[in-house]
Amino acid sequence: MKTKFYKYQGAGNDFILIDHTHSTLEHTDNQFIEDLCHRRFGIGADGLMFVTKHENYDFEMYYFNADGKLGSMCGNGGRCIVAFAKQLGIIERETNFLAVDGPHYARISENGEWVDLQMIDVNTITKDGEAYVLNTGSPHYVTIQNNLKDFDVFSEGKKIRYNQIYSEKGINVNFVEDQGDHLFVRTYERGVEDETYACGTGVTAVAMAIAKHKNQTGHIKTDIKVLGGDIKIEFDYDGANFTNVFLCGPAKLVFEGEVN
Structure with a gap:
């Protein structure tokens, strides 16, 4: 058939x-x-x-x-x-x-x-060292990384995904560089076990983590570039809860x- x-x-x-x-x-x-x-x-x-x-x-x-x-x-x-x-x-x-x-x-x-x-709405973000950990429908680890274009996302992402803390259930690992008018994001995805060209729950987690990192509140719009193109994230953040969250893209x- x-x-x-x-x-x-x-x-x-x-x-x-x-x-x-x-x-x-x-x-x-x-x-x-x-x-x-x-x-x-x-x-x-x-x-x-x-x-x-x-x-x-x-x-x-x-x-x-x-x-x-x-x-x-x-x-x-x-x-x-x-x-x-x-x-x-x-x-x-x-x-x-x-x-x-x-x-x-x-x-x-x-x-x-x-x-x-x-x-989904998100009301919990924790820290693992300097990294942020949250669930936007899938679990995500977000860490700020300089010179992300040349960074070894596969090797470093795999180390985190399979470390003692996360290896049992797995976690998606996102590296982000603030490039002024947008965030540049690269992601190692569990289940794929490789870097992907984009991750929707991942860029959503990144936008939230950066808003918390910068102590931003209100209605926040974030432009994000990934290897596969451009994505936009919007949400309301009151310092504790992320609501009205939208992932927008092609x-x-x-x-x-x-x-x-």
Whole structure:
């Protein structure tokens, strides 16, 4: 039997998407998902998502990392799945859908290639030395790094992700450099176990960590550059709670095909 798939990318974070609205998702072949995400022997992607039916929401999002395992929330994946839902005719310009970390609201541009995705509120940030640790739907470690363009993100990120504190559950490791009018961010992602071109929950965590680091409050807008392009983050911060959080960026169809 052949399965139709669609390949999307959001600021270089790329995903395989499959329409599963015709039935409930009861079983997944994790090895098959890992094989599809392999960049030499499969389609190639940072993760795979199923769009499924839900009686109380427009749809439900199931996200699997490139290692084939069910993942935590993926922000850029969330934006891509909204664009996919529009392509499928499930939604038009706005949606309320369900993900692993709860309900999400999103709005999409008329051409379907720019998505503003509301993320969860965050009220807890801790410190690990000089680094910030927080959960924006996925757990993140944020550290400030000079000369980030030439920094060895893979090696240094892997050390932190697999150290004694984080190795059991894993953590995504974000390195950020303040370049004046924007933040430059590079991320080592658990589940992918490599640097990715973008991480939506990661850049959200970075924007929050820098706001706390700088003692900023009010309505904050942050422009962020990643290896795959530009992303914008907006939120309200009162010094303790981050609310009305939006991850905004591109979500584009790359190609489609069929797999056995």
